[in-house]
Amino acid sequence: MTPDDAAAVATIVADFAADRSRLLDIVEAVQRRSGFVSDDAVRAIAAGLRIHAVEVEDMISFYAFFDRQPRGRVRIRLSKTPISFLHGAEDVARAFEAALGIGMGETSADGAFTLQWTSDIGMADQEPAALVNGTVLTRIAAGDVPAIVAALRHHPGHDAPNAAVPNATVRSSLVQAGPLLTGPLDPGEGLRAALAMTPDAVIATISASNLRGRGGAGFPTGTKWRLTRKAQGQDHYVACNADEGEPGTFKDRVLLTEFADLVFDGMTIAGYALGARHGLVYLRGEYAYLWEPLQAVLQTRRTLGLLGADILGHAGFDFDIRIQLGAGAYVCGEESSMIESLEGKRGAPRDRPPFPTERGYLQQPTAVDNVESYVCAARIMAKGAAWFKGYGTAASSGTKLMSVSGDCARPGVYEVPFGITVNELLDRAGGAEAAYVQVSGPSGQAVAPKDFGRRIAYEDLSTGGSTMVFGPHRDVLAIALQFAEFFVDESCGWCVPCRVGTTLLREGMEKIVAGRATLSDITATETLANTVSRMSRCGLGQSAPNPILTTMRSFPELYEARMQPGSFVPRVTLPESLADAVRVQGRQPVAEEA
Numbered sequence: 001m002t003p004d005d006a007a008a009v010a011t012i013v014a015d016f017a018a019d020r021s022r023l024l025d026i027v028e029a030v031q032r033r034s035g036f037v038s039d040d041a042v043r044a045i046a047a048g049l050r051i052h053a054v055e056v057e058d059m060i061s062f063y064a065f066f067d068r069q070p071r072g073r074v075r076i077r078l079s080k081t082p083i084s085f086l087h088g089a090e091d092v093a094r095a096f097e098a099a100l101g102i103g104m105g106e107t108s109a110d111g112a113f114t115l116q117w118t119s120d121i122g123m124a125d126q127e128p129a130a131l132v133n134g135t136v137l138t139r140i141a142a143g144d145v146p147a148i149v150a151a152l153r154h155h156p157g158h159d160a161p162n163a164a165v166p167n168a169t170v171r172s173s174l175v176q177a178g179p180l181l182t183g184p185l186d187p188g189e190g191l192r193a194a195l196a197m198t199p200d201a202v203i204a205t206i207s208a209s210n211l212r213g214r215g216g217a218g219f220p221t222g223t224k225w226r227l228t229r230k231a232q233g234q235d236h237y238v239a240c241n242a243d244e245g246e247p248g249t250f251k252d253r254v255l256l257t258e259f260a261d262l263v264f265d266g267m268t269i270a271g272y273a274l275g276a277r278h279g280l281v282y283l284r285g286e287y288a289y290l291w292e293p294l295q296a297v298l299q300t301r302r303t304l305g306l307l308g309a310d311i312l313g314h315a316g317f318d319f320d321i322r323i324q325l326g327a328g329a330y331v332c333g334e335e336s337s338m339i340e341s342l343e344g345k346r347g348a349p350r351d352r353p354p355f356p357t358e359r360g361y362l363q364q365p366t367a368v369d370n371v372e373s374y375v376c377a378a379r380i381m382a383k384g385a386a387w388f389k390g391y392g393t394a395a396s397s398g399t400k401l402m403s404v405s406g407d408c409a410r411p412g413v414y415e416v417p418f419g420i421t422v423n424e425l426l427d428r429a430g431g432a433e434a435a436y437v438q439v440s441g442p443s444g445q446a447v448a449p450k451d452f453g454r455r456i457a458y459e460d461l462s463t464g465g466s467t468m469v470f471g472p473h474r475d476v477l478a479i480a481l482q483f484a485e486f487f488v489d490e491s492c493g494w495c496v497p498c499r500v501g502t503t504l505l506r507e508g509m510e511k512i513v514a515g516r517a518t519l520s521d522i523t524a525t526e527t528l529a530n531t532v533s534r535m536s537r538c539g540l541g542q543s544a545p546n547p548i549l550t551t552m553r554s555f556p557e558l559y560e561a562r563m564q565p566g567s568f569v570p571r572v573t574l575p576e577s578l579a580d581a582v583r584v585q586g587r588q589p590v591a592e593e594a
């Protein structure tokens with residue numbers, strides 16, 4: 001390491017006050033400066049933080065965005081999802097290969113470019129998309145690639161300048177706003193209403209609204225806040241989950257782009273209700289381009305007295321928000337992994353209990369809520385619990401932001417009342433031809449046309465919002481295979497059922513898709529899927545088999561049709577054998593419920 005490099009690492013460590021919990025930021029800064037983290041840099045960071053170098057190495061190895069070896073100065077990561085593929089990502093990949101003279105996963109001989117696939121980058125409404133260092137390119141056609149590469153050649157260096165590169169525009173994509181997102185946007189409206197009440201009354205209002213978490217699991221937000229408030233700790237924390245890693249979802253991106261004040265207002269209300277002084281936003285690394293605009297909003301809020309000391313003149317209420325950038329790991333959306341990552345560690349899920357409400361960030365009581373949940377909280381405080389309950393169903397109050405993508409005329413974000421059917425949502429998005437809808441991303445459910453009358457609601461189709469639409473010409477089983485691959489890539493590897501199971505499931509699906517599977521192969525894949533669901537340690541492994549189990553349930557005829565020619569097919573056996581899948585998913589198809 002040159003003296004310059006050594007001095008730079010020392011400065012970076014000092015910038016973060018040699019704080020071990022900021023290791024993610026420190027490594028990110030070193031990686032951004034040098035393009036990778038060398039052995040010398042690892043040792044220098046470890047020495048600066050007074051920890052063992054193995055701890056630093058271990059952390060780096062966990063995250064897709066960190067490298068231990070030099071890569072291209074310009075790093076092109078092309079989004080690889082069923083949605084990007086149906087919009088031509090394969091052709092775009094071939095065009096990049098031709099323009100750069102390298103294959104996927106390779107670095108050019110002059111060290112200028114690295115080209116690779118990456119998991120969904122939160123742009124399903126404008127695929128094919130790519131991350132180029134920190135810049136997002138969208139709606140890339142194969143024909144655009146020569147101009148993109150030419151622009152990137154003229155702008156070497158780690159950070160590709162936005163304006164100079166074609167396709168470097170992210171559209172906001174809010175197609176339909178409802179009661180949550182329409183109306184004046186007063187940055188402190190909800191907070192002012194909250195500060196007029198006691199913290200307990202704020203929590204009671206959130207509980208009375210029946211707000212349930214918008215990240216997917218649907219836990220009652222008021223209950224979470226109450227548990228966090230009453231938990232003992234030196235400090236309490238408010239954490240916002242902006243990891244948005246579920247393929248096909250991008251509604252939090254839209255909220256952070258257009259409604260950041262509502263997100264921060266909701267977090268500050270939570271800070272008041274919980275007795276917290278610190279808020280943390282975990283922003284997925286793919287959304288790094290939002291970092292500066294979000295910092296600007298935070299700064300304005302400080303100027304307006306909406307953050308900082310004695311907020312809005314309320315003596316003793318001090319609260320501020322820090323944004324932590326992630327580094328490319330889907331599992332970090334799981335709340336306990338997210339907390340580990342916020343602490344600057346590998347994003348491995350924690351054993352629960354204790355839950356974060358009791359022992360979260362730095363072992364202190366922490367409320368982790370989704371971006372949309374905070375937006376709802378801000379509006380509830382401004383407009384009242386009754387207003388919120390006026391929308392939706394008895395068990396699912398309010399509205400839901402749905403991210404719709406794929407084979408539909410109008411992809412984008414739709415704010416819909418809970419209780420809307422899949423059919424109604426498809427009508428709005430121009431997806432009437434749909435032959436298959438994947439609700440709630442790969443970890444959710446495959447829904448067949450016979451079930452398009454089902455409702456988006458916690459009591460029927462529970463969802464974080466991802467809605468991927470596929471037309472009749474798409475290969476459902478090939479899509480399920482792509483989802484199975486996603487889970488292989490994203491498994492953190494900690495527990496055997498998930499680490500080994502996801503790989504075996506992918507192999508099983510490969511055989512099925514290739515038409516080489518017999519009925520017993522399919523049954524074995526299903527049995528394995530159920531085992532992985534039951535035995536995995538965290539939500540990732542528990543839901544990894546869902547694309548297989550739910551396509552088996554919704555499209556048994558496709559599995560039968562793809563069986564090895566000559567296989568014995570007792571026509572009633574396959575659907576019957578899927579009863580186990582239904583049990584594991586805990587949900588009956590509508591026809592059976594009726």
Ligand SMILES: Cc1cc2nc3c(=O)[nH]c(=O)nc-3n(C[C@H](O)[C@H](O)[C@H](O)COP(=O)(O)O)c2cc1C
Pocket residue numbers: 212213214215216217218219241242243244245246330331332333334335336368369370371373538539540
């Ligand atoms: C693998 C995995 C990924 C997850 N990703 C996210 C995510 O990106 N955003 C999110 O809000 N919740 C995500 N969750 C759910 C969180 O663990 C947690 O339930 C949620 O952040 C709580 O917020 P809410 O109550 O407002 O929904 C994920 C869960 C799992 C198992």
Ligand code: SF4
Pocket residue numbers: 331349490491492493494495496498499536537538539540541542
């Ligand atoms: S289930 Fe998968 S992601 Fe979760 S701890 Fe086990 S290996 Fe890691």
